[in-house]
Amino acid sequence: xxxxxxxxxxxxAMFDDQRRLVGAVNAVRARGLRVHDVYAPYPxxxxxxxxxxxRSRLPLATLAGGVLGLVSALAFELYVSVYDWPLNVxxxxxxxxxxxxxxxxELTILSAGLATVAALLxxxxxxxxxxxxxxxxxxxxxxxxxxxxxxHTAFDPQVERLLYEHGARDVSRKAIEx
Amino acid sequence: MSGVRRVAMRAPIALTLAMSxxxxxxxAVGLGRDPARIWTSLLxxxxxxxxxxxxxxxxxxxxxLSGAAWSAGxxxxxxxxxxxxxxxxxxxxxxxxxxxxxxxxxxxxPAHESAGLASAYFAVPFVFARMAFFLxxxxxxxxxMRRASSHQDTSxxxxxxxxxxxxxxxxxxxxxxxxxxxxxxxxxxxDPRWTSTMYAVYVFSGVLVEGVAAVTLVVVLxxxxxHLADVVNANHLHDLGKLLLAFTxxxxxxxxxxxxxxxxxxxxxxxxxxxxxxxxGWLPLFAVNFLVNWLVPFCLLxxxxxxxxxxxxxxVAVLVLIGRWLDIYLLVSxxxxxxxxxxLLELSIAVAYGGxxxxxxxxxLERRPLVVEHDxxxxxxxxxxx
Numbered sequence: 118x119x120x121x122x123x124x125x126x127x128x129x130a131m132f133d134d135q136r137r138l139v140g141a142v143n144a145v146r147a148r149g150l151r152v153h154d155v156y157a158p159y160p161x162x163x164x165x166x167x168x169x170x171x172r173s174r175l176p177l178a179t180l181a182g183g184v185l186g187l188v189s190a191l192a193f194e195l196y197v198s199v200y201d202w203p204l205n206v207x208x209x210x211x212x213x214x215x216x217x218x219x220x221x222x223e224l225t226i227l228s229a230g231l232a233t234v235a236a237l238l239x240x241x242x243x244x245x246x247x248x249x250x251x252x253x254x255x256x257x258x259x260x261x262x263x264x265x266x267x268x269h270t271a272f273d274p275q276v277e278r279l280l281y282e283h284g285a286r287d288v289s290r291k292a293i294e295x
Numbered sequence: 296m297s298g299v300r301r302v303a304m305r306a307p308i309a310l311t312l313a314m315s316x317x318x319x320x321x322x323a324v325g326l327g328r329d330p331a332r333i334w335t336s337l338l339x340x341x342x343x344x345x346x347x348x349x350x351x352x353x354x355x356x357x358x359x360l361s362g363a364a365w366s367a368g369x370x371x372x373x374x375x376x377x378x379x380x381x382x383x384x385x386x387x388x389x390x391x392x393x394x395x396x397x398x399x400x401x402x403x404x405p406a407h408e409s410a411g412l413a414s415a416y417f418a419v420p421f422v423f424a425r426m427a428f429f430l431x432x433x434x435x436x437x438x439x440m441r442r443a444s445s446h447q448d449t450s451x452x453x454x455x456x457x458x459x460x461x462x463x464x465x466x467x468x469x470x471x472x473x474x475x476x477x478x479x480x481x482x483x484x485x486d487p488r489w490t491s492t493m494y495a496v497y498v499f500s501g502v503l504v505e506g507v508a509a510v511t512l513v514v515v516l517x518x519x520x521x522h523l524a525d526v527v528n529a530n531h532l533h534d535l536g537k538l539l540l541a542f543t544x545x546x547x548x549x550x551x552x553x554x555x556x557x558x559x560x561x562x563x564x565x566x567x568x569x570x571x572x573x574x575x576g577w578l579p580l581f582a583v584n585f586l587v588n589w590l591v592p593f594c595l596l597x598x599x600x601x602x603x604x605x606x607x608x609x610x611v612a613v614l615v616l617i618g619r620w621l622d623i624y625l626l627v628s629x630x631x632x633x634x635x636x637x638x639l640l641e642l643s644i645a646v647a648y649g650g651x652x653x654x655x656x657x658x659x660l661e662r663r664p665l666v667v668e669h670d671x672x673x674x675x676x677x678x679x680x681x
Contacts, residue, residue: 162680176599207561215555 350506
């Protein structure tokens with residue numbers, strides 16, 4: 118484990134199953150402590166509420182992408198076929214809005230989807246070359262980790278006992294690998 | 296009460312009789328004055344009730360085939376909707392007496408001698424024999440599904456669940472073929488010179504929407520009256536809202552797919568269908584149809600909060616159910632009537648049919664426990680989270 122001088126230090130509690138983990142999260146928060154993060158091998162039901170995480174704003178990115186796709190597709194089609202290069206196709210009027218709908222529909226969905234993925238990757242800081250921060254390899258397999266900031270817990274000697282009481286298998290102070 | 300919770304919700308028999316009587320009076324009065332108008336209304340309402348029953352069956356089949364757990368607790372509601380199938384069957388078969396007012400193929404004189412195969416296919420006895428066969432076929436499946444579901448209540452043997460899944464798989468295939476032919480027989484041939492390869496899909500998409508909207512409405516109403524409290528919460532409503540949003544959009548997609556191609560190619564033999572409907576008289580209804588069936592429900596259901604709100608879901612479901620009636624009305628009436636007529640006659644007949652549906656569904660709900668038992672998905676349904 119590479120010890121970085123600036124790396125924040127953490128109190129890491131490992132759990133064997135998700136029920137104990139959620140119970141411990143509730144207990145820690147009931148004590149007025151802030152949960153720094155939780156690592157789990159799969160999404161755990163009720164964990165978000167237990168951690169007090171507010172709802173994701175990702176749908177806003179989807180909506181913005183969708184509206185942008187819709188408006189830009191319609192604007193482009195109108196510009197091309199009405200202002201820039203009108204063509205007589207089957208005697209239809211230049212502004213045949215109905216014929217623009219399929220392209221606008223596809224672009225709405227495409228840009229809504231791409232915007233969602235892009236927003237997710239940016240917000241989660243998932244770029245190429247980034248080094249993942251993981252408390253240990255076991256949280257990608259069968260272990261759950263509850264992580265608290267050391268400085269929040271340093272003056273509360275009861276925290277470690279509390280974590281053990283709620284079924285922690287191991288509680289240790291460490292820096293998270295970068 | 297012996298552990299099993301049953302609900303007293305049957306429609307008052309006097310009210311049902313009064314509603315049916317209003318319809319009978321309207322039919323008697325109307326047949327003397329304008330038979331085409333009455334038979335139009337009977338076809339529209341009969342097909343509407345039929346769509347309700349088939350929508351319920353499709354809802355169940357789709358849930359079984361996708362292995363959905365969230366809807367296990369509300370399956371009885373969709374099963375109760377199947378109880379309108381015999382009512383709808385009588386309504387549709389009664390059209391035999393009004394065929395002359397509706398269908399060109401029922402006219403006595405064989406106008407096109409050259410079209411030998413078509414005139415054999417649309418010989419009156421064959422068409423109604425087909426109708427009876429299709430209705431019987433669907434009733435057999437409804438009975439099989441209901442019986443397996445009832446057996447499951449008394450026995451935890453997984454065979455019942457497997458049976459329901461198997462019936463669902465066979466039903467969707469049988470339904471796709473039989474319903475396509477039925478929609479051609481009963482609706483498309485109202486305009487014998489017009490065809491559209493999208494037509495059966497279009498009618499089918501409406502059936503799906505109607506089924507989801509009706510299940511949503513009944514579930515919310517039951518929930519408001521304190522039933523289904525254990526098996527339905529905001530997470531289950533959220534899924535119903537998503538289905539409603541998705542299927543109204545599917546309907547709009549099919550609507551546009553049919554309209555766009557006909558408008559684009561603008562061929563005389565195809566465009567007539569829409570020339571009538573966008574002409575004077577019908578255009579307002581044609582425009583309202585698209586708003587009510589897609590644009591308004593889509594905008595209302597898009598935010599997450601509205602899919603989780605019982606009152607919002609209820610009113611959107613009511614709106615969509617009205618929209619379904621209008622959509623079927625627009626498939627039928629422009630072929631049989633000169634101008635739209637929605638008045639006291641139509642309203643009375645709709646009220647009568649509504650009374651019969653209410654009675655059939657409520658007594659079906661009352662007959663059995665409101666929540667299935669021993670379903671392998673029930674535990675997951677109770678734990679359901681978004």
